Amino acid sequence: MSDDIRLDLEREARIGIAEAVFSAGKSTDQLARIIALDPARRRLFTRLAPEQVAALPTEAAERLCYDPLSRTAVMGGELPCLDPARVAIVAAGTSDLPIVAEIERTLAFHGENATHFLDCGVAGLWRLLEQQAAIGRHPVVIAVAGMEGALFSVLGGLVRGVLIAVPCAIGYGVADGGRAALHSALASCAPGITVVNIANGYGAACAALRVLGALDFRG
Amino acid sequence: MSDDIRLDLEREARIGIAEAVFSAGKSTDQLARIIALDPARRRLFTRLAPEQVAALPTEAAERLCYDPLSRTAVMGGELPCLDPARVAIVAAGTSDLPIVAEIERTLAFHGENATHFLDCGVAGLWRLLEQQAAIGRHPVVIAVAGMEGALFSVLGGLVRGVLIAVPCAIGYGVADGGRAALHSALASCAPGITVVNIANGYGAACAALRVLGALDFRG
Amino acid sequence: MSDDIRLDLEREARIGIAEAVFSAGKSTDQLARIIALDPARRRLFTRLAPEQVAALPTEAAERLCYDPLSRTAVMGGELPCLDPARVAIVAAGTSDLPIVAEIERTLAFHGENATHFLDCGVAGLWRLLEQQAAIGRHPVVIAVAGMEGALFSVLGGLVRGVLIAVPCAIGYGVADGGRAALHSALASCAPGITVVNIANGYGAACAALRVLGALDFRG
Amino acid sequence: MSDDIRLDLEREARIGIAEAVFSAGKSTDQLARIIALDPARRRLFTRLAPEQVAALPTEAAERLCYDPLSRTAVMGGELPCLDPARVAIVAAGTSDLPIVAEIERTLAFHGENATHFLDCGVAGLWRLLEQQAAIGRHPVVIAVAGMEGALFSVLGGLVRGVLIAVPCAIGYGVADGGRAALHSALASCAPGITVVNIANGYGAACAALRVLGALDFRG
Amino acid sequence: MSDDIRLDLEREARIGIAEAVFSAGKSTDQLARIIALDPARRRLFTRLAPEQVAALPTEAAERLCYDPLSRTAVMGGELPCLDPARVAIVAAGTSDLPIVAEIERTLAFHGENATHFLDCGVAGLWRLLEQQAAIGRHPVVIAVAGMEGALFSVLGGLVRGVLIAVPCAIGYGVADGGRAALHSALASCAPGITVVNIANGYGAACAALRVLGALDFRG
Amino acid sequence: MSDDIRLDLEREARIGIAEAVFSAGKSTDQLARIIALDPARRRLFTRLAPEQVAALPTEAAERLCYDPLSRTAVMGGELPCLDPARVAIVAAGTSDLPIVAEIERTLAFHGENATHFLDCGVAGLWRLLEQQAAIGRHPVVIAVAGMEGALFSVLGGLVRGVLIAVPCAIGYGVADGGRAALHSALASCAPGITVVNIANGYGAACAALRVLGALDFRG
Amino acid sequence: MSDDIRLDLEREARIGIAEAVFSAGKSTDQLARIIALDPARRRLFTRLAPEQVAALPTEAAERLCYDPLSRTAVMGGELPCLDPARVAIVAAGTSDLPIVAEIERTLAFHGENATHFLDCGVAGLWRLLEQQAAIGRHPVVIAVAGMEGALFSVLGGLVRGVLIAVPCAIGYGVADGGRAALHSALASCAPGITVVNIANGYGAACAALRVLGALDFRG
Amino acid sequence: MSDDIRLDLEREARIGIAEAVFSAGKSTDQLARIIALDPARRRLFTRLAPEQVAALPTEAAERLCYDPLSRTAVMGGELPCLDPARVAIVAAGTSDLPIVAEIERTLAFHGENATHFLDCGVAGLWRLLEQQAAIGRHPVVIAVAGMEGALFSVLGGLVRGVLIAVPCAIGYGVADGGRAALHSALASCAPGITVVNIANGYGAACAALRVLGALDFRG
Numbered sequence A, B, C, D, E, F, G, H: 001m002s003d004d005i006r007l008d009l010e011r012e013a014r015i016g017i018a019e020a021v022f023s024a025g026k027s028t029d030q031l032a033r034i035i036a037l038d039p040a041r042r043r044l045f046t047r048l049a050p051e052q053v054a055a056l057p058t059e060a061a062e063r064l065c066y067d068p069l070s071r072t073a074v075m076g077g078e079l080p081c082l083d084p085a086r087v088a089i090v091a092a093g094t095s096d097l098p099i100v101a102e103i104e105r106t107l108a109f110h111g112e113n114a115t116h117f118l119d120c121g122v123a124g125l126w127r128l129l130e131q132q133a134a135i136g137r138h139p140v141v142i143a144v145a146g147m148e149g150a151l152f153s154v155l156g157g158l159v160r161g162v163l164i165a166v167p168c169a170i171g172y173g174v175a176d177g178g179r180a181a182l183h184s185a186l187a188s189c190a191p192g193i194t195v196v197n198i199a200n201g202y203g204a205a206c207a208a209l210r211v212l213g214a215l216d217f218r219g
Helices: A011-015 A028-037 A050-054 A058-062 A094-109 A132-136 A150-156 A173-186 A201-218 B011-015 B028-037 B050-055 B058-062 B094-109 B132-136 B150-156 B173-186 B201-218 C011-015 C028-037 C050-054 C058-062 C094-109 C132-136 C150-156 C173-186 C201-218 D011-015 D028-037 D050-054 D058-062 D094-109 D132-136 D150-156 D173-186 D201-218 E011-015 E028-037 E050-054 E058-062 E094-109 E122-129 E132-136 E150-156 E173-186 E201-218 F011-015 F028-037 F050-054 F058-062 F094-109 F122-129 F132-136 F150-156 F173-186 F201-218 G011-015 G028-037 G050-055 G058-062 G094-109 G122-129 G132-136 G150-156 G173-186 G201-218 H011-015 H028-037 H050-054 H058-062 H094-109 H132-136 H150-156 H173-186 H201-218
Strands: A043-046 A064-067 A072-075 A082-091 A112-117 A140-145 A162-167 A193-195 B043-046 B064-067 B072-075 B082-091 B112-117 B140-145 B162-167 B193-195 C043-046 C064-067 C072-075 C082-091 C112-117 C140-145 C162-167 C193-195 D043-046 D064-067 D072-075 D082-091 D112-117 D140-145 D162-167 D193-195 E043-046 E064-067 E072-075 E082-091 E112-117 E140-145 E162-167 E193-195 F043-046 F064-067 F072-075 F082-091 F112-117 F140-145 F162-167 F193-195 G043-046 G064-067 G072-075 G082-091 G112-117 G140-145 G162-167 G193-195 H043-046 H064-067 H072-075 H082-091 H112-117 H140-145 H162-167 H193-195
Touching: A028 A058, A043 A094, A050 A064, A058 A064, A072 A094, A082 A094, A082 A132, A082 A201, A094 A112, A094 A140, A094 A201, A112 A132, A112 A201, A140 A150, A140 A201, A150 A162, A150 A173, A150 A193, A150 C150, A162 A173, A162 A201, A162 B201, A173 A193, A173 C173, A173 D173, A173 H173, A193 B193, A193 B201, A201 B162, A201 B193, A201 B201, B028 B050, B028 B058, B043 B094, B050 B064, B058 B064, B072 B094, B082 B094, B082 B132, B082 B201, B094 B112, B094 B140, B094 B201, B112 B132, B112 B201, B140 B150, B140 B201, B150 B162, B150 B173, B150 B193, B150 D150, B162 B173, B162 B201, B173 B193, B173 C173, B173 D173, B173 E173, C028 C058, C043 C094, C050 C064, C058 C064, C072 C094, C082 C094, C082 C132, C082 C201, C094 C112, C094 C140, C094 C201, C112 C132, C112 C201, C140 C150, C140 C201, C150 C162, C150 C173, C150 C193, C162 C173, C162 C201, C162 H201, C173 C193, C173 G173, C193 H193, C193 H201, C201 H162, C201 H193, C201 H201, D028 D058, D043 D094, D050 D064, D058 D064, D072 D094, D082 D094, D082 D132, D082 D201, D094 D112, D094 D140, D094 D201, D112 D132, D112 D201, D140 D150, D140 D201, D150 D162, D150 D173, D150 D193, D162 D173, D162 D201, D162 E201, D173 D193, D173 F173, D193 E193, D193 E201, D201 E162, D201 E193, D201 E201, E028 E058, E043 E094, E050 E064, E058 E064, E072 E094, E082 E094, E082 E132, E082 E201, E094 E112, E094 E140, E094 E201, E112 E132, E112 E201, E122 E150, E122 F150, E140 E150, E140 E201, E150 E162, E150 E173, E150 E193, E150 F122, E150 F150, E162 E173, E162 E201, E173 E193, E173 F173, E173 G173, F028 F058, F043 F094, F050 F064, F058 F064, F072 F094, F082 F094, F082 F132, F082 F201, F094 F112, F094 F140, F094 F201, F112 F132, F112 F201, F122 F150, F140 F150, F140 F201, F150 F162, F150 F173, F150 F193, F162 F173, F162 F201, F162 G201, F173 F193, F173 H173, F193 G193, F193 G201, F201 G162, F201 G193, F201 G201, G028 G050, G028 G058, G043 G094, G050 G064, G058 G064, G072 G094, G082 G094, G082 G132, G082 G201, G094 G112, G094 G140, G094 G201, G112 G132, G112 G201, G122 G150, G122 H150, G140 G150, G140 G201, G150 G162, G150 G173, G150 G193, G150 H150, G162 G173, G162 G201, G173 G193, G173 H173, H028 H058, H043 H094, H050 H064, H058 H064, H072 H094, H082 H094, H082 H132, H082 H201, H094 H112, H094 H140, H094 H201, H112 H132, H112 H201, H140 H150, H140 H201, H150 H162, H150 H173, H150 H193, H162 H173, H162 H201, H173 H193
Parallel strands: A082 A112, A082 A140, A140 A162, A162 A193, B082 B112, B082 B140, B140 B162, B162 B193, C082 C112, C082 C140, C140 C162, C162 C193, D082 D112, D082 D140, D140 D162, D162 D193, E082 E112, E082 E140, E140 E162, E162 E193, F082 F112, F082 F140, F140 F162, F162 F193, G082 G112, G082 G140, G140 G162, G162 G193, H082 H112, H082 H140, H140 H162, H162 H193
Antiparallel strands: A043 A072, A064 A072, B043 B072, B064 B072, C043 C072, C064 C072, D043 D072, D064 D072, E043 E072, E064 E072, F043 F072, F064 F072, G043 G072, G064 G072, H043 H072, H064 H072
């Protein structure tokens, strides 16, 4: 079966965000053909496993700037990022780092910096409270948490910025798969929290870009 | 048992959104005491059933401006809303109107106008496409849909503004309760859609207020 | 069909907690026969609806001290409660009051006082923090919360006493039925929180009684 | 334990579709015996993993025409397929290709051609709209999509042919396992969409064959 | 809030099926306005409760031909139906009659007859087997069953026509809500069964109309 | 940590069924100690993986009569089985053979024969109907089926013997894990079917032994 | 729509159990026609609500011997029941009485007595242990329990007879709907327990009748 | 991305329990840095896989006292444990040993002994009853059980101490993942049982420590 890959090349012009290549489940051949398609164009790959990169022909692999922690690759070079960062990423624990990294890489691909605040889990509330002012200086806050996701509600009562929750599949038993954290975010008693799919760091970054786009348009 | 109601009166100063009174399940006595607590203060009540209002003492009921469609009440007078509206509300069908109304009342309570675009379900795609430009002029778009929630993804590929999805419990069988629409919104192939709890019009409006707050701060 | 009711009269001697009559779904006839069974004995009824009490023969109803908020009834008189209270009940919002009342009535039936701290939801964190020292003076803390149940984790990081979480069915959408709060309590990042069934105020009070029994035995 | 394999050899005469061998979980020995059973008969194997084929005795393996993408094998030779194709296969993304291939192989086994339209995800709606006329020329349309499955509803409002939805397990979080796409297809606001099990390309092709059989019978 | 109802009037020209008015949850005012919108046009209402009809102004109610069993109403007159029927409706038990009626009314609205075969549950298999030939004479078969839905698979092995399964919420315990029957239909071992949402008689009829449309086009 | 294994050696005297060793998750050391515990005693091991047997010390492994298809081992020799068989095992497809084998091995361990009837899936109903009389001669019938489990209901309407359903995890999508077949068995429209856990061939055999024990006691 | 009711009148001859009329959801007209169908024949109605009986024409209602506790009706007279009872019904609590009554009425319809043992919940284990010998004298034991269903496993380790578990929807929170008790019965560590659907007293009685039929056949 | 690990070092002073390092998903580098952070401090690691330990640099690995059964490691030396033990651990079967070991190691890290009672599954009730007195001498009882978790309710009716249930993922089918045991514990008919997450031995030990802390404070 021949398959004619048709990327949505006009997406960036239309909605301000370029189409990323969701790489999970794609074969070596498919990935190589996508890389070859339009080599001068800047492009972001998400959910790209180290084994997939290792299996690529050298010529294709060399075009990618790959980061194993976030499982993302960038093709066509980085953009300079503006300072100071307009996005704060607040994470509950060290296990959330791969998602934090996916957010940062997606933002950087679009030329946005981020400041991260790690180990802010609410079991040691002081760690979050002592960063409250620094976090609050960013117009957009992305919160990353697994287990019971209590961080989302606590943050929602403390900061006035846009707040995007990324529930994660950290934990076991009823936390397995991330549903407990997802439902915590959706059912939060704090007003105005919005939510993306479990572990969807890419989506959270895109949502932040939509807000920053509105800021730029107005500013 | 005596119960001492403690409202979070400083919430508006802290995060820009006043505490609303979630009225579902509250007794007549509790509602009357909340109304009497600080009668000069403006206050929003959500999920307030007509039977609850009918049961209130006349003095308390007269303080409320009640809207049965949205099940909201406002105490202490309306604010003037600025024009043109900065929020577009796009709804799939007529059954979504109570949620649309809850969003509008919450925005109006905080002095924000909204434009609504109804009957935009994707089974008749032209209805959405002919409004695409008008919708796209708003920095924030709130989409309301039940059943399978395909509207969220289609909108996500058409507009560049901030996009907040409100899944609804319209439908039966696997759509019952709103989970099908919720999961559609979360799993969307369109980038940067954020989601609130099923039927949470209040929460979507608050999320929009957080974005508008960031715009105002910058602007 | 004749049915010979066999209560577990020795339960109190065996485990320190008397058998309570779970009244949901019981017919008027069954309730009347239980009340007549051993009228001198003190007895607690839970989940007893006002309609069930109204349907009882006068003679039976007069033996009950009924409280509609907690849906409990006591037969055979109250016990004096010792001061100061050894149990703190911390609740997120006003909607949790029926569960708080069920806990208090169950404790009082066994001669234990409780102090309650209401409206401690984490969206207004100061309300909890300003009560932290007072709560911490009790060897047993029972936390009651619906929606996303973030209160459990925040409390778990602040107090050193025994902490029992009672998730509630407050909320809608993914919070409907109480599963979101239940899973938050079970998946909490704070160590040593124990959990009872959704809305099981009676069970939480019994768990507290087991702890207090151990304290008395030692002391 | 001896096991006497009894295939349903008359199924094709009875309902127009030959029994296919569902190979997942079958042992090498069972597969070899099925291949040997009636070697002149044409037969289709589905869900046959490359490792299963590799483990077969050479004599058995040589009888199979195996396709690893679709995980199907055909025994007894191909049929010529009639032109023009009467089935259109519309897929949302490249990750759906294994299911597309299973559909095509099942149709081809029964002598039917198909035209495929790939990368039609609704986030880039133009890709679908520019193919609308070409798709609409087929009496049967099979739509393949994972994630939120919005493609089903959009197509349902655009084409008048028979529309069969195949939800796929593409995606993560709430999309994991394919339930989000399945529920989208079932709850669709577009009228007359029918659905098969998650990833059941074989079943969708059989459903198409039932329609084409009715066409042939009439025609 | 004013709401401007926008029906998809061109749907019939586009896909061969007119837009039906899904009436569940619509207010009296909304229904009356839809009835008044274009009174000469033929229109189908589904999920319309007797209480909704009773609440309509007389003028509006008189325009409707209402059937309480199927909860459907037709406006603008019936079409003559062609003989012989091209659709067979096979139902497991008497409790499925409301769904059978919804299917028949939807087909009749579009000018199609149906033959029904009731009480064909597989626990008394002879009832189905003795009708096998008569059922098989129809190019389209719609099967309606609740509980465990075994009827779908048995029929799928007996008839060669297009087979559309409508799972129903008949039963209790694990059958409650219709999920057991739905999953039976989707997971069937018989090839080529397609499925619509639980209790979606309207959708099954529309799917049949798509097939009949293809037959007419070809014939 | 020392652990003192305490088998329930009197179980056979008490309820007529010996304790079997559920081996899944047990370490090599634990298994070796159980084998050494009372080597003369006959004992049945279930859910014992080939890798577990391979890891045992030779002396321990030699005491076991291991069957990899059923993942069972017998220690202490086989019993002679009486003829004719009093249990019929009816299976839908070849993929159910491991469960069929677990049933047969458990019955044989207790001295009972079984007759099996394979490939009786209802999509080819004639295969079941032509065996109806032979199956019906057994006082106990165990039915094994995955996917949608329609076999259970069809059998339940055809035979008068005791009918025990064993749902299996054969299939994918909504059939994954065996819930669809389990719910079909529980929700069956045929009267008097009893059910055991998914894939619990051991439990079904034990249930049959309870019936046969009652027969022996009476006879 | 005319509907021709076709009862499965030969079911008793075929499998030893007469078809019962599942009355939930049936209209007054349907019930009246079933009663009139063959008035001399004995017939059992299950799930028949008091309101349904009250709505029947007098002539029809007088033919029924109705029992509101079990929601069953018998038409055509009772059979004498043999002594001593061959079925023991063991129930955890008073709330299980409606199910106990449905079992007894179904058995009595077929001429079988039952002995019941009530209030045997395991929280007061002595109540069960002191009845152990009396229960054990019956060849068939039906256990009825809601909440966590621990009764099933304890009984399974104590008695050697056939053991049929009927999980009930007694309880709230995670016990709501009966899933917790159902899963306890299916996952039991005690061997040879079989299970019927939640609250399916009729089905449990039919399963007992199948066993007693085998006993009679042998005896 | 640099990440600055911030442990909650004051947690022990605040709530009496030191922060443990949840090691699942942590990289070699992260673990090595945590070990190096403050090498003199005593620290507990949970959910630490043997492969993670094997991958550590020798210097780091040598600082850990690792136990593969419980998957825990202790750094900084053991504490002497007081006699007699104040915690009883009661387990249903041998498969629960890893959880039992995690409980013991967590208690020992805080200087508490435990007595364990293994193989107490209720299918052989005598094994539990003969230990009843010995178990009852401990002020805190932790019960560990998978499958249907009936042990929790039986124990709850026999002992008066604090009772903490740890449901486990032992079993298959509906027991898979541990939900059946979890729901049994939560829905128990025995009063005052508290529950922790599935397989959360660490959490159960911490809950016991909270009780013992209250005892020490009082004593």
